[in-house]
Amino acid sequence: xxxxxxxxxxxxxxxxxxxxxxxxxxxxxxxxxxxxxxxxxxxxxxxxxxxxxxxxxxxxxxxxxxxxxxxxxxxxxxxxxxxxxxxxxxxxxxxxxxxxxxxxxxxxxxxxxxxxxxxxxxxxxxx
Amino acid sequence: xxxxxxxxxxxxxxxxxxxxxxxxxxxxxxxxxxxxxxxxxxxxxxxxxxxxxxxxxxxxxxxxxxxxxxxxxxxxxxxxxxxxxxxxxxxxxxxxxxxxxxxxxxxxxxxxxxxxxxxxxxxxxxxxxxxxxxxxxxxxxxxxxxxxxxxxxxxxxxxxxxxxxxxxxxxxxxxxxxxxxxxxxxxxxxxxxxxxxxxxxxxxxxxxxxxxxxxxxxxxxxxxxxxxxxxxxxxxxx
Numbered sequence: 522x523x524x525x526x527x528x529x530x531x532x533x534x535x536x537x538x539x540x541x542x543x544x545x546x547x548x549x550x551x552x553x554x555x556x557x558x559x560x561x562x563x564x565x566x567x568x569x570x571x572x573x574x575x576x577x578x579x580x581x582x583x584x585x586x587x588x589x590x591x592x593x594x595x596x597x598x599x600x601x602x603x604x605x606x607x608x609x610x611x612x613x614x615x616x617x618x619x620x621x622x623x624x625x626x627x628x629x630x631x632x633x634x635x636x637x638x639x640x641x642x643x644x645x646x647x648x
Numbered sequence: 649x650x651x652x653x654x655x656x657x658x659x660x661x662x663x664x665x666x667x668x669x670x671x672x673x674x675x676x677x678x679x680x681x682x683x684x685x686x687x688x689x690x691x692x693x694x695x696x697x698x699x700x701x702x703x704x705x706x707x708x709x710x711x712x713x714x715x716x717x718x719x720x721x722x723x724x725x726x727x728x729x730x731x732x733x734x735x736x737x738x739x740x741x742x743x744x745x746x747x748x749x750x751x752x753x754x755x756x757x758x759x760x761x762x763x764x765x766x767x768x769x770x771x772x773x774x775x776x777x778x779x780x781x782x783x784x785x786x787x788x789x790x791x792x793x794x795x796x797x798x799x800x801x802x803x804x805x806x807x808x809x810x811x812x813x814x815x816x817x818x819x820x821x822x823x824x825x826x827x828x829x830x831x832x833x834x835x836x837x838x839x840x841x842x843x844x845x846x847x848x849x850x851x852x853x854x855x856x857x858x859x860x861x862x863x864x865x866x867x868x869x870x871x872x873x874x875x876x877x878x879x880x881x882x883x884x885x886x
Contacts, residue, residue, distance in 0.1 A: 529726040536729070540797075546878030548793030550728035555871055557732035562739075572737050584730035587723060591845070592692050593673050594724045595788040597717035599696040599810070600669075601803025603703055604710050608776070609804075615771035616781055616808060623764035624815045624842055625823065627785060631756035631838035631865075632829055639748040639834070 525583025532557045659708055665716030672698040687817035687850060693810050728789040728870075735867035741860065742868075745833065752834075753865070756841040757872045758880065760785035765884040778885050780804035782877050784812045787844040790870045794877055809844070816843020817850035832858040840865030 536553025539545065545552065561575075575581050602609070609616075658664045676694035683689035703713055714721070742749055764781045773781070779800035783791035788809045795805040820839045829835055836858030839847040844866045852859030 526726065529729045532729045532732075533725045546797060547874040548728075548790070548797045550725045550793050551790055551871065551874045553725075553729040554732045554735075554790075557729055558736050558871075561732070561736045575733065575737060581733060584733040587727040587730045588734070590723075591727055591789065593670070593695075594720055594727055595692050595792070595806055595810070596669055596673055596695050596699065597714060597721040598724070598788075598792050598802050599692065599806035600699045600703070600713060600717065601710055601801075602696065602807045603700045603803075605801060605804055608774070612773055612777060615768045615773035616777055618771060619764045619768035619773070619781055620784065620808065620812055620815055622767045623760060623784070624812055624819060626763040627756055627760040627842035628816065628820060628823060628838045629827075630759040631752045631841045632824070632827075632834045634755045635748045635752035635834040635837055636829070636831060638751040639745065639831075642747045 522579060522582055522586075525579035525581070528557075528580050529583055529587070532560075659706055660712060662716035662719070665708075665713045666719055667716075668702065669695075669699065669717050669720055672702075687814050687846060690810060690814050690846065693807075693814070696807070696810075724789045724792065728793065731787070731789070731867055731870055734863060735870075738860065738864045738867065741864055748834075749837065749864075749868075752837055753841065753868050753872055756838065756865075757785075757869055757876050760842060760869075761873065761877055761880055762884060765881070769885070775885065776801050777804065779881070781808050782881055782884075783873055784808045785842050785844060785869065786873045787866055787870050790874060794874050797874075798877070798881070810846070813843045813846025816847040820847060820850060821854060833861045836861035837865040841869050844869070 532553040533550050534553075536551070536556060537549030539556075540547060540549040540552050564570075570578075576585070672695045673691070676691040676698060679694055680689045680691040699713070702708075703710065761782050764784055765778050768778055768781050779798050780795055783794040783805060786794065786809070788806055791805050791809045792802045795802045816839060820835070820843070824835050824838075832855045836851040836855070839851045839858065840862030843850075848859065848862035848866050851862035
């Protein structure tokens, strides 16, 4: 468990160093996430493991533990909205309309492109 | 020490606000459970409202609150990295449907960012709102980090992200039924891409295949959108 947590922190740290060092616009933890995926696929090639082994590993356990409490982790940032209440009171309409329009547009675009490309590429295993 | 002095002391300590954060979350979670976990009764939003109300009532500023809550907030970083584990575990699915997934992912990510920013801008939203709304379809941990990196307002993003999740979870099933889309992989992928974890939870409730594809979309979008936003935003905000 400690080793798993160490791996997560180490990748976050490297991600932070890469993001700042190269002045990348993407956040450090996201770079760390991408690096972890790349590292896992390299590790897979050297010492093959299956999904169960990954879940049972130190890393798998630490990741599961953190992801299980993920909703709690958004709360402190969210409470900061108290600082923006007057802004939201004056400006509630624009973001509200934007959210509804954008959510519908995103759902339609994603599902449409998925089905279109699946048909074009001669999909296997039609659901 | 009188009770009043004790309260004055307690409300400045990290211990009090850290405990209050967990208590509010547990209470909100119990409420959501009692409501049958309907998307509209979101436990994170309720916890935020409870704590926000408590801050107002007690006249505590956000910085004092955050001194305690930062211990929870800090874990967002390693938790974001931890998303890599389920993303990697689902890569087999990506190989099977590579081109439809890649195309839907790219188009979906661009539409999610561009449509939100352009509509908000057309309605006269200020710059702070435009930056905060751009990553609204990404899972909150990543969206907050993106807004932070752009010098925006992470709390606005947190609330907009949760609102998007709730909207997506409510809209997705009726919309897809109205359109007659029966491909659960496509439905799930769109739900996860547009409305991250909340949409994914909804997709799992509808169909297991939809749920897996929703989780996959959420994970892949967490990598793609942070790359897309810095390229699109200067152009969208103007």
